[in-house]
Amino acid sequence: MVTMTHDGAVRQRLGSGLVCAVVSASSFGLSGPLARGLMNAGWSSASVVAVRVLVAAAVLVPIAALQLRGDWDLLRRNASLIIGYGLVAVAGTQLAYFNAVAHMQVGVALLIEYTAPIAVVGWLWVRHQQRPGAITVAGALLGITGLALVIDLRSGAATSWIGIAWALVAMIGAAAYFxxxxxxxxxxxxxxxxxxxxxxxxxxxxxxxxxxxxxxxxTANPVVFQDFTISWWLPVLVLGTVTAAVAYVSGIAATRLLGSRLASFTALLEVLAALAFAWALLGEAPHAIQLLGGALILIGVLVVRRGEHTDA
Structure with missing residues (x-):
């Protein structure tokens, strides 16, 4: 009876965590196409990121203040965690990624950054002796293979050692996020x-x-998408509220429910979401090989979930 109750609790936790993870990945995936529209209108990439996270902070700070209920000592006890999260998981990762893109193809930089789940598995193994099972490893290989297909790298893509170094820093930052x-x-x-x-x-x-x-x-120039044009403030508002505030809160909830390992692999769904939103907003239709990669990512996430449930 105890075993059955425990199994039910694990399933409920995994189910709730996966819902939060999908919400987070979908929200994050919308950020790329919206940011591209702003950059096409004359915004710098760093300006888009800065406005995005500051608008999100403006939305969440009042809610956070209510949740604290005047317990400011809670902030003091967790000051190092909050500062590390802001500098490494938010600012550091974004800066490293954009510096990588300045020296290499976007697809190559993304591929390196999204190997973060491997770094998470390695960290948990070395630091906390959480050795992954065979099922988790198999799912990881499927997900990474699918990711490479989704990004659809071209042969002979230009790269540089400086770009690779920055992309590796972004990968470490993404792993630190989880x-x-x-x-x-x-x-x-x-x-x-x-x-x-x-x-x-x-x-x-x-x-x-x-x-x-x-x-x-x-700039205050109108932002042009595939079939419509809107004022600059609307994508800024959505970037801050949906792709940052909702994305980070649901991402934290997913990681606390699923654990860093499963949450990091489920986050690969962000690539699929970005692909779908880019198709809808920018007219960038996915290739057949990308659709195949998407299927492998989904299968890989399900396999990793199975492995994590078995471990639990």
């Missing part, structure tokens, strides 16, 4: 972690722009 999202003393709400991290990350990006590490410039 590891840090699962941390906390059990009393820190996910919204508080997300709000604090986004606020610190946004300020860090503004500081990076002020000293010339990244270029910050924006």
């Amino acid at each position: 590891i840090l999202s699962a941390q906390g003393d059990g009393t820190l709400p996910g919204t508080v972690l997300a709000a604090g991290g986004l606020l610190i990350g946004g300020i860090a990006l503004l500081a990076a722009g002020a000293i010339g590490i990244v270029a910050l410039h924006a």
Whole structure:
């Protein structure tokens, strides 16, 4: 009876976690096409990121303040986690990725960054002796193979050692996102972690722009998508509320329910979401090989989920 109850609790936790993970991946996936529209209208990539995280912080900070209920000591006890989350998981990852793109193809940079689940598995194995089972490893290989097909790398793509180095830094930052999202003393709400991290990350990006590490410039030009044109403020609003506020909060919830390992592999669905949104908003239809890759990612995530349930 106890075993059956425990099994039911595990299934419920995994189910809730997967729902949060899908919401997070879908929200994150929308950010790319919206950001592309703003950049085509004259925005710099760093400006898009900075506005995105600061709008999200403005949305979440009041909610986080209510959740704290005046317990400011909770922030003090988790200050290192919140600061690390903001500087590494938010600002650091974004800066590293855009610097990588400046030296190499976007697809190659994405492929390197999205090997983060392997880094998560390695970290949990070395640091916490959480050795992955054979089923988890098989699902991981399927997911990474599918990711390579979805990105659809072209032969002879130009790259550089500087770009590779920056992409590896972005990969470490993405891995840190999943590891840090699962941390906390059990009393820190996910919204508080997300709000604090986004606020610190946004300020860090503004500081990076002020000293010339990244270029910050924006325009009020209309934003043109495939079949419609809208004012600049609407994609900015959606970027902040949906692709950052909702994405980070649901991502933290997913990681705390699923664990860093399964959550990091489920996040590969973000690539599929980005592909679908790019098709709808930018007219970038996926190739057949990308559809095959998408199927492999889905199968890989299901296999990893099975492996994590068996371990649990």
